[in-house]
Amino acid sequence: MISERDLKNLISEVMKELNVKDTGKKEYNTQTTGSENKNLQDSKVIDISKVDLREVIGIKNPINREELLKYKRKTPARVGISRSGTRYTTDTMLRFRADHASAIDAVFTDLEEEFLEKNGLFTIQSKCESKDEYITRPDLGRRVSENGIKLLQEKCEKNPQVQIYICDGLSSTAVKANLEDILPSLLNGLKSFNISSGTPFYMKYGRVAAEDEVTEVVGSTVTCVLIGERPGLATAESMSAYITYKGYIGIPESKRTVISNIHRKGTPAVEAGAHIAQVIKKMLDAKASGQDLKL
Numbered sequence: 001m002i003s004e005r006d007l008k009n010l011i012s013e014v015m016k017e018l019n020v021k022d023t024g025k026k027e028y029n030t031q032t033t034g035s036e037n038k039n040l041q042d043s044k045v046i047d048i049s050k051v052d053l054r055e056v057i058g059i060k061n062p063i064n065r066e067e068l069l070k071y072k073r074k075t076p077a078r079v080g081i082s083r084s085g086t087r088y089t090t091d092t093m094l095r096f097r098a099d100h101a102s103a104i105d106a107v108f109t110d111l112e113e114e115f116l117e118k119n120g121l122f123t124i125q126s127k128c129e130s131k132d133e134y135i136t137r138p139d140l141g142r143r144v145s146e147n148g149i150k151l152l153q154e155k156c157e158k159n160p161q162v163q164i165y166i167c168d169g170l171s172s173t174a175v176k177a178n179l180e181d182i183l184p185s186l187l188n189g190l191k192s193f194n195i196s197s198g199t200p201f202y203m204k205y206g207r208v209a210a211e212d213e214v215t216e217v218v219g220s221t222v223t224c225v226l227i228g229e230r231p232g233l234a235t236a237e238s239m240s241a242y243i244t245y246k247g248y249i250g251i252p253e254s255k256r257t258v259i260s261n262i263h264r265k266g267t268p269a270v271e272a273g274a275h276i277a278q279v280i281k282k283m284l285d286a287k288a289s290g291q292d293l294k295l
Contacts, residue, residue, distance in 0.1 A: 048091070049098040058082045058092060076234040076265060099233040106173035106228070106236035107131070111202070119179060121166065121202040122155055124148030128205035141207035144214065148203070152217045160198030162190060162280055163220035167206040169240075171228030177237040178262055181269035182226060182276075189277025195284065208242045208256070215247040222280055222289070223247055229260065237263045241276050245289035255290035257283070 054073045058081035062068050072080050081092045108131055116123060125148050127140040134141050168175055190197050198218060215223045222245055229238040239262040262272040283289050
């Protein structure tokens, strides 16, 4: 079995070979001499998951480096990487595993209560009792718990034009990364259109279709859930908005309007919030959503 010291030395050698530059043009040089070697032994190593893959050329001595970079900057996918024999190079494999770990964390990590309180959100829960049950019982994630219904009846404004709420979905990381930008932008956008909105809240262990029961409980005309998307290896921070006009339990999925890929490398949260407000305005005017709404 490889020792911790040997593993750290291996990572050091990988980073020496990688020697990449981030978007601020700062060069990462990981030669392990003197005090730097002490830092490595203290586990103070570069977080390779923070390096933008769009700025990394994995191919040694490319014929046209600038043209390859132009191509890579258009996608976060793993293109322009090299190999060692029939295998990935070590740095590529380590980055793959780091991104995979970030995806797992996004699914299984819960949001801190302090973060929700800071953003003025009270919490309800679906009928799921745990993250494991949430993953294995999607049907329970589509319904609100009895206590959750009671809290909605007690704390939410009744019959608002628009009810907005936040849900962890499959990525609590996405909620934490985007909420503080997208929610104020969305609420201000609705206000600019003179559209009233209800009391925002947070739903734990919720699926998209839970918004239909929320609609029935609070009596909203339009309901919008901002939910964490299933994380991938490109990002674990992506959020979607699912919006329904006069939803009800059992409504066809084709009646939902979806705005996806909300994250810092996709549609920025502030921009997405303003766009969602415009879409909701069109929904109220057309009295329709999903395939019935012509955008």
